[in-house]
Structures are given as structure tokens and as C-alpha cells.
Amino acid sequence: MALAPLTPVYPLAPRAVRPPRVLSIAGSDPSGGAGIQADLKSIAASGGYGMAAITALTAQNTKGVHGVHVPPVEFLRAQLDAISDDITVDAVKIGMLGDASVIEEVRSWLGKVQPAVVVLDPVMIATSGDRLLEASAEEALRGLLPLAGLITPNLPELAMLLGEEEARDWGEALAQGKRLAAATGSTVLVKGGHLAGEDCPDALVNTTGLLSQDVVEVPGPRVATNNSHGTGCSLSSAMATAKARLGSWEEALREVKPWLQGALANSEVLEVGQGNGPVHHFHRQDQLRPGAFAAQLWDAAELELAEIHALDFIAGLQSGMLSREHFGYYLAQDALYLNGYSRVLARAGALAPNEDEQLFWAKGSQQCLEVESELHRNWLGGLMATASGPVTKAYVDHLLAASASGSYGVLVAAILPCYWLYAEVGQRLHHEFVTAGEPAGHPYADWLRTYADEAFAEATRKAIDVVDGAARAASAAERAAMHEAFVQSCRYETAFFDAPRLHA
Incomplete structure (x- = not known):
């Protein structure tokens, strides 16, 4: 099925503006x-x-x-x-x-x-x-x-x-x-x-x-x-x-x-000349306009989103043809991942430069634990995978390494894809599910309906703005590290959706 175009969860302003x-x-x-x-x-x-x-x-x-x-x-x-x-x-x-x-x-x-x-x-x-x-x-x-x-x-x-x-x-x-x-x-x-x-x-x-x-x-x-x-x-x-x-x-x-x-x-x-020296016209070259770094990240996110939407897991989840085994593996690994992710969000709250961001990440950490608990209770029947799969372990290790870097910017950039890509994929899945008339008997109907959560979309927009603000306060070298951390997390997001196929 061809996917209809959607406005992104975080719409970016047009970037092609002719200079005077x-x-x-x-x-x-x-x-x-x-x-x-x-x-x-x-x-x-x-x-x-x-x-x-x-x-x-x-x-x-x-x-x-x-x-x-x-x-x-x-x-x-x-x-x-x-x-x-x-x-x-x-x-x-x-x-x-x-x-x-x-x-x-x-x-x-x-x-x-x-x-x-x-x-x-x-x-x-x-x-x-x-x-x-x-x-x-x-x-x-x-x-x-x-x-x-x-x-x-x-x-x-x-x-x-x-x-x-x-x-x-x-x-x-x-x-x-x-x-x-x-x-x-x-x-x-x-x-x-x-x-x-x-x-x-x-x-x-x-x-x-x-x-x-x-x-x-x-x-x-x-x-x-x-x-x-x-x-x-x-x-x-x-x-x-x-x-x-x-x-x-x-x-x-x-x-x-x-x-x-x-x-x-x-x-x-x-350090020009011995007299009245010149001014530094490009002193702002290491600074960014609001939204500019987010626009750079979106370029990387779009590439991964295209990969994710092409996965068999996503197609099967959308159509209802995904096997119960693959879906169960995904949920079990997601529960393990959220446990580690909540610790990383708590670390972001500890590093945040202001109270607003401290509270935002702390709330996100708490919600991860609540979602993990709900997964156990409603979807996994109280059962829990005993070991992380290789992708889950690698992803959490990557996030823990970012949290140990000491850089708030690098950490929140690494955190962001779990918000942004998940929100964009969820919006697409829910849109296509509703467009198809919410087919009766769809085995994953309840799961697909959870993607309509506007509160999560709003949290995603907030997370993007926080990362964009951290980039404006960062040096050029730190921004490069932020970009790399984000890209690596995007790749893990794609691998995470594809992991059930490899597990089988």
C-alpha cells in the first residue's frame, strides 16, 4: 500500500529562502x-x-x-x-x-x-x-x-x-x-x-x-x-x-x-594589525538560528524513517499479518529497553541546565517505568524476557555511554530518536489504520490506537526543542558529537524494529 504524505509530528519551517x-x-x-x-x-x-x-x-x-x-x-x-x-x-x-x-x-x-x-x-x-x-x-x-x-x-x-x-x-x-x-x-x-x-x-x-x-x-x-x-x-x-x-x-x-x-x-x-583592528564579523558562525539544528537532524531522521517504513515488521503490524511470535519478541525487548531508557532520562534530568528541562526529563523517566509496567500487565501477561537481545543491549549501551560523556547536548541528542522516530512511525501507522476503516478483527488494533496519543506527540516536540536549544549553546565540536549520537540512535531505532525478524 502506498503511504499517504503526512505532516511531520514536528513540522519544520521552509529552509529555502532567497537572501536579499x-x-x-x-x-x-x-x-x-x-x-x-x-x-x-x-x-x-x-x-x-x-x-x-x-x-x-x-x-x-x-x-x-x-x-x-x-x-x-x-x-x-x-x-x-x-x-x-x-x-x-x-x-x-x-x-x-x-x-x-x-x-x-x-x-x-x-x-x-x-x-x-x-x-x-x-x-x-x-x-x-x-x-x-x-x-x-x-x-x-x-x-x-x-x-x-x-x-x-x-x-x-x-x-x-x-x-x-x-x-x-x-x-x-x-x-x-x-x-x-x-x-x-x-x-x-x-x-x-x-x-x-x-x-x-x-x-x-x-x-x-x-x-x-x-x-x-x-x-x-x-x-x-x-x-x-x-x-x-x-x-x-x-x-x-x-x-x-x-x-x-x-x-x-x-x-x-x-x-x-x-x-x-x-x-x-x-589579532589583525598593530593599530585599530577590525571587528569580528563572523563571531556568530558557531551559533545557530532556532530550528536550524533540528532541521539538520530531520535530514538524518527522514533517511531512517524511510528504512523503517520499508521493514516487514512495520508492514505486518499495519496489515495485521505480523506473527504473534515477532510481536511478542518486540514487546518483551521494548520492556527491557524502557527500563534502561528510564535511567538515561533520569540522568538527562540531572544534567539539565534549568528546572523546566529537569522536570521534563524526570517526567519522561517516570512515564517509561509506567509504560514498562503496562506492557507486562496488559500485553506480556506478566512475563518478562530474561535477556536483552543483541540490538536492545547495543542500543542501551550506546545511551549509557552518552549519559557518561558528561555532555548534556550529546546525551539529549542520543535520547531524541526514541521520541521522534517512534512518534513519526506511530503517526503513520495510526493514520493508515484509520484510513483503512479500522478493520474488524485486526489483531493489533488496540496497539495501533495507542499511537494516537497527542500527549506523546507534544512531548516529542518539546524534546526536539530542548535538543535544538542545547545545540545553540554548544561548540561546533560538541554539535558534531550531538549529530553523531543522534544518527547512531536513529540506526538503532531501525534495527530495533527489524530485530524480531532476525531473532526468528
Whole structure:
């Protein structure tokens, strides 16, 4: 009988989501910490597909800028046209522009292509204090500002754009941001990085009603580090990417700010340069989004489920043709297995990092003993197999080894298939049994009806979420061990269903 498709007990979110295509129009930094190089790293770290049109070549490192070369503007035009003639650009980040002719070329291209998201980082002064924009081009840059959805100046640049003195405190900075927003009609990201103090707030400012309020402030602690090279580039390109994904400047800032704080906090591990080093754009590469590890495990689970559904034991249980001998052996071994499994669940409860998970595994341990008792009483007639079969013994030994590893993540990953695969197989068996009209005289009807237990399905979903959370807190090496423990348990699950045939 062909098996009808079913929604999994734990439905996974679609994984094939197109990343936003983000173009950086900026200068190049050969040391990799700022400019195009920082932009592409930020775009990738924020979930986008990065592209680049280079406006200027710099000779710089973490200690300063030694030279700037602006290629012919015709070549910039060729770069921009080559991209937009072939690729739909979802967002644009504009950084270093160099001179007035470059600014005018970018203005012309924006008018022609009209990207949905435009972030302009008015790169005028490097972190080292070096000027990166010709003084004669400042007025042309001011004329470009109204074409941007978001402007991200640092405080010295904010003052230069307004022709004012640099803000000395957060209140003055916000006031300047409001004046620039009113003059341009754009949203301004006011950044507190150049101010003193332990706090480092950022704020979105807009006077035209585009935000939920005129000033949306996102607080945050100051990260004590000298490694701030390229911070402005990284922030602006990440904001362009996040806005294209999330649709809101406010949501984008609330996502990007913690990421940038982490990039600053983890910058020392890079050990790049002797001056102001770069931030660590990929500090989250060892972390996972919620559900990502569960999705990886599902790939392995699906392979085993296909093997399980093809077994003679499952087909016989479904049709009612399974021999009593095979069914009795399966139940007896299951009772022995549950005895060991309950001890392993109790160990998981002892290792669990919080009370919620401690109680969850403790409850599961108790329920295993209750199910074992019910098997003896209702199905085995009080009889008990005297010895574990080879598969049962190997499976329990595997779980006991995981419980002795000292790793909570590895243990719960090894535990999970007994929940997940059993729930998925049970759902399939019960579905097909009901679809067939619950045939009268089916010898295993009562057993198949037990698979409709929604409480067990809910416990399975909880177990999957616990394992997924443990993976996010684990190192890359521990996650690899978790994956291997899960896969091995999946294989034992398949072997367990096939063991009655081999026993005969």
C-alpha cells in the first residue's frame, strides 16, 4: 500500500529562502577591515548575497590611510550598469565616494534603478582621523542625502554635514540628527560610539512619520576595545541587508546592534594589525538560528524513517499479518529497553541546565517505568524476557555511554530518536489504520490506537526543542558529537524494529 504524505509530528519551517541581493558602492580596504571588504562580510553575516562596485582604491591598514586612488568614473559606471542590467538589486549601501564626479555618477544610477532600500554611510573621515572625501565634494554629498532611506554618519560626520560643531553629549547628537532628518527627509541613524561613558546608545530619527515615533532609541553597553576599524561600514551594510529582509528600520537596528556589539567584543581573537583592528564579523558562525539544528537532524531522521517504513515488521503490524511470535519478541525487548531508557532520562534530568528541562526529563523517566509496567500487565501477561537481545543491549549501551560523556547536548541528542522516530512511525501507522476503516478483527488494533496519543506527540516536540536549544549553546565540536549520537540512535531505532525478524 502506498503511504499517504503526512505532516511531520514536528513540522519544520521552509529552509529555502532567497537572501536579499545587496550591492555595496564603496572604496576598497586592502587590510580587510573596512570598505568593500567589511561590507561583504557584514552582508554575508546578516544573511544577504553581497555584490560590490568599487569607487576608490586605498592604501591603508589598521594604523592609517597612506593613499587614495579614484579610478575613472566611466569604469564605475560600467560596474554599476553591469550589475543592474543583469541582477535585481534589493538593497544598496553607499560608502566612500571620493570626489564629486563619483557622487554624481552614483546619483544618476540611483535615479535610473531606484533600489527599494538605500543606506548612505557618508564616509568623510576614517576611524584613524584621515580624510576620505575631498573638501570640494562635500556639497555634492549633501545633495545625495535625500535619495537615501537611511543615513548613518558618525558624530564628526554628522556635524560636518550640518556645518556645526561636533555634539558633546547624547542630547546634542539627537538634536543634530533631527535637523539632518528634517533637511533631507531621510531617516538618520545617530550613533553614540564617539561619546564617552559606559553606555553606547543608537537612535533612528525621522521627522516625517516614517517611524513609530520621531526618535527610536536602542540602548546598549559600550564595548571596551580599540578594534573599531570599519565599524561604520559594517553597521551600514548590515542595516541595508536587515532592512531588505525584515522590512523595517526599527527591526533592522534591533537585530544589527547586538550583532555589532558581539563583533566588537570578539574582535581580539582576530589579532589583525598593530593599530585599530577590525571587528569580528563572523563571531556568530558557531551559533545557530532556532530550528536550524533540528532541521539538520530531520535530514538524518527522514533517511531512517524511510528504512523503517520499508521493514516487514512495520508492514505486518499495519496489515495485521505480523506473527504473534515477532510481536511478542518486540514487546518483551521494548520492556527491557524502557527500563534502561528510564535511567538515561533520569540522568538527562540531572544534567539539565534549568528546572523546566529537569522536570521534563524526570517526567519522561517516570512515564517509561509506567509504560514498562503496562506492557507486562496488559500485553506480556506478566512475563518478562530474561535477556536483552543483541540490538536492545547495543542500543542501551550506546545511551549509557552518552549519559557518561558528561555532555548534556550529546546525551539529549542520543535520547531524541526514541521520541521522534517512534512518534513519526506511530503517526503513520495510526493514520493508515484509520484510513483503512479500522478493520474488524485486526489483531493489533488496540496497539495501533495507542499511537494516537497527542500527549506523546507534544512531548516529542518539546524534546526536539530542548535538543535544538542545547545545540545553540554548544561548540561546533560538541554539535558534531550531538549529530553523531543522534544518527547512531536513529540506526538503532531501525534495527530495533527489524530485530524480531532476525531473532526468528
